[in-house]
Amino acid sequence: xxxxxxxxxxxxxxxxxxxxxxxxxxxxxxxxxxxxxxxxxxxxxxxxxxxxxxxxxxxxxxxxxxxxxxxxxxxxxxxxxxxxxxxxxxxxxxxxxxxxxxxxxxxxxxxxxxxxxxxxxxxxxxxxxxxxxxxxxxxxxxxxxxxxxxxxxxxxxxxxxxxxxxxxxxxxxxxxxxxxxxxxxxxxxxxxxxxxxxxxxxxxxxxxxxxxxxxxxxxxxxxxxxxxxxxxxxxxxxxxxxxxxxxxxxxxxxxxxxxxxxxx
Amino acid sequence: xxxxxxxxxxxxxxxxxxxxxxxxxxxxxxxxxxxxxxxxxxxxxxxxxxxxxxxxxxxxxxxxxxxxxxxxxxxxxxxxxxxxxxxxxxxxxxxxxxxxxxxxxxxxxxxxxxxxxxxxxxxxxxxxxxxxxxxxxxxxxxxxxxxxxxxxxxxxxxxxxxxxxxxxxxxxxxxxxxxxxxxxxxxxxxxxxxxxxxxxxxxxxxxxxxxxxxxxxxxxxxxxxxxxxxxxxxxxxxxxxxxxxxxxxxxxxxxxxxxxxxxxxxxxxxxxxx
Ligand SMILES: Nc1ncnc2c1ncn2[C@@H]1O[C@H](COP(=O)(O)OP(=O)(O)O)[C@@H](O)[C@H]1O
Ligand SMILES: [Mg+2]
Numbered sequence: 001x002x003x004x005x006x007x008x009x010x011x012x013x014x015x016x017x018x019x020x021x022x023x024x025x026x027x028x029x030x031x032x033x034x035x036x037x038x039x040x041x042x043x044x045x046x047x048x049x050x051x052x053x054x055x056x057x058x059x060x061x062x063x064x065x066x067x068x069x070x071x072x073x074x075x076x077x078x079x080x081x082x083x084x085x086x087x088x089x090x091x092x093x094x095x096x097x098x099x100x101x102x103x104x105x106x107x108x109x110x111x112x113x114x115x116x117x118x119x120x121x122x123x124x125x126x127x128x129x130x131x132x133x134x135x136x137x138x139x140x141x142x143x144x145x146x147x148x149x150x151x152x153x154x155x156x157x158x159x160x161x162x163x164x165x166x167x168x169x170x171x172x173x174x175x176x177x178x179x180x181x182x183x184x185x186x187x188x189x190x191x192x193x194x195x196x197x198x199x200x201x202x203x204x205x206x207x208x209x210x211x212x213x214x215x216x217x218x219x220x221x222x223x224x225x226x227x228x229x230x231x232x233x234x235x236x237x238x239x240x241x242x243x244x245x246x247x248x249x250x251x252x253x254x255x256x257x258x259x260x261x262x263x264x
Numbered sequence: 265x266x267x268x269x270x271x272x273x274x275x276x277x278x279x280x281x282x283x284x285x286x287x288x289x290x291x292x293x294x295x296x297x298x299x300x301x302x303x304x305x306x307x308x309x310x311x312x313x314x315x316x317x318x319x320x321x322x323x324x325x326x327x328x329x330x331x332x333x334x335x336x337x338x339x340x341x342x343x344x345x346x347x348x349x350x351x352x353x354x355x356x357x358x359x360x361x362x363x364x365x366x367x368x369x370x371x372x373x374x375x376x377x378x379x380x381x382x383x384x385x386x387x388x389x390x391x392x393x394x395x396x397x398x399x400x401x402x403x404x405x406x407x408x409x410x411x412x413x414x415x416x417x418x419x420x421x422x423x424x425x426x427x428x429x430x431x432x433x434x435x436x437x438x439x440x441x442x443x444x445x446x447x448x449x450x451x452x453x454x455x456x457x458x459x460x461x462x463x464x465x466x467x468x469x470x471x472x473x474x475x476x477x478x479x480x481x482x483x484x485x486x487x488x489x490x491x492x493x494x495x496x497x498x499x500x501x502x503x504x505x506x507x508x509x510x511x512x513x514x515x516x517x518x519x520x521x522x523x524x525x526x527x528x529x530x531x532x533x534x535x536x537x538x
Contacts (some may be wrong), residue, residue, distance in 0.1 A: 161350060164316070168319045170371055170372055179371070260401065
């Protein structure tokens with residue numbers, strides 16, 4: 001037997017991420033510069049599109065309040081996302097186990113997603129109050145669905161022969177779930193979570209529109225009513241940055257936990 | 265001596281659409297404790313089906329009987345009682361070599377740390393020393409097969425069923441693995457039933473060779489292999505070996521021809537049917 005001189009595959013190291021981040025940062029700076037130059041050169045009225053320098057100035061002067069807004073919205077979104085993932089994974093597992101349950105409930109899950117959240121956001125705020133809870137509920141409502149569906153399809157993709165092998169080892173239902181089905185479904189669960197991150201942000205912000213005292217949604221709404229365009233753009237940029245940061249965190253977790261699976 | 269496992273008139277039919285396909289029919293066979301029995305037969309004759317019955321995953325049709333140590337048992341009684349190595353290695357890509365090797369033992373209730381320690385001690389025997397922390401994707405086919413075998417051996421059961429474990433390996437690796445398997449088996453005396461479609465392999469490894477007929481499969485011939493052990497690699501050119509091979513080739517050829525003809529009938533519809 002030869003010595004351990006094996007080929008090296010894609011194991012945790014996360015190569016190339018730093019390089020990509022640098023390239024993307026350069027692209028961002030170029031885009032902002034182009035925006036600044038275009039606004040000045042074409043003499044766009046600041047009421048239509050302010051230059052980024054003005055937006056950043058607004059951000060800087062309101063930094064404490066804005067940081068608080070980001071924190072609030074992030075907290076609501078994360079809370080909703082976490083609940084959505086738990087509820088989604090549990091539903092997916094239940095559906096995979098009980099076909100009848102899937103046939104009974106999945107159509108309603110699908111239908112629930114066809115009703116725009118705008119249609120009953122007000123009700124949820126009435127039920128869960130003006131605080132964090134109602135926003136988290138809306139974020140959960142939006143984010144659980146892709147997770148449920150991908151958990152189900154991920155578990156369905158498990159090779160029945162592999163289930164059989166574990167049964168010959170004497171494995172029970174829970175052991176098969178834990179040692180085989182969930183790990184196999186993990187890549188597709190993560191794919192859903194990437195999607196759910198954006199949905200949870202939307203849920204938190206929309207929830208804030210129906211009544212809140214803090215958060216990015218409040219920043220956007222008040223800026224709109226006050227016709228404060230720089231503040232509006234500040235809110236938009238911060239929402240984008242927060243969502244992107246959340247997404248990047250999920251991608252990093254995915255690389256760490258499902259490194260054996262090619263796409264990611 | 266009471267056989268370890270005895271099958272009596274075991275049959276299995278599958279419903280395929282509106283048809284009923286008999287996969288195995290009236291299989292009778294006994295495995296004695298410590299036997300190394302090899303099973304050859306044309307592909308599609310029902311070997312894997314028979315194994316799935318023997319490990320408790322598939323219930324045979326009514327009328328057949330399964331006996332373990334002389335006792336009549338229900339099909340699912342066998343689940344968790346026989347160490348099974350399926351045709352594909354089915355290693356888990358997220359587990360290291362070591363953790364794949366202990367999977368069956370772990371499910372069997374051996375604490376992880378104890379199982380790992382036992383596995384570390386047997387790495388040399390399975391030629392995996394130095395690879396314990398590698399992942400399956402980093403291994404060659406032969407090594408993956410050894411990990412799967414190690415997993416099967418670490419599931420401490422008297423009876424082992426190996427479904428074409430070396431089927432996908434090149435000839436040289438395969439010859440090496442055969443000798444290695446005999447060494448491991450002689451050190452750990454288990455009852456082995458080994459499926460192969462390679463007649464040399466069947467004779468080289470087995471105390472007995474069973475030949476299965478074309479589908480529906482049944483045991484068509486049972487040939488003792490009176491070659492002394494340990495067996496040297498060049499035994500395959502010895503006169504008694506060649507003689508056994510001649511007998512087996514004739515039997516297997518016959519069945520392969522039938523299987524091939526049946527396959528052609530399925531692909532090219534009989535003109536009489538038109
Ligand atoms: N679950 C199943 N459903 C229907 N037909 C099956 C099933 N399993 C096996 N068969 C059929 O039974 C026959 C025997 O298959 P198998 O036992 O895999 O053969 P072998 O392992 O000898 O190649 C084949 O014709 C196969 O198509
Ligand atoms: Mg087979």
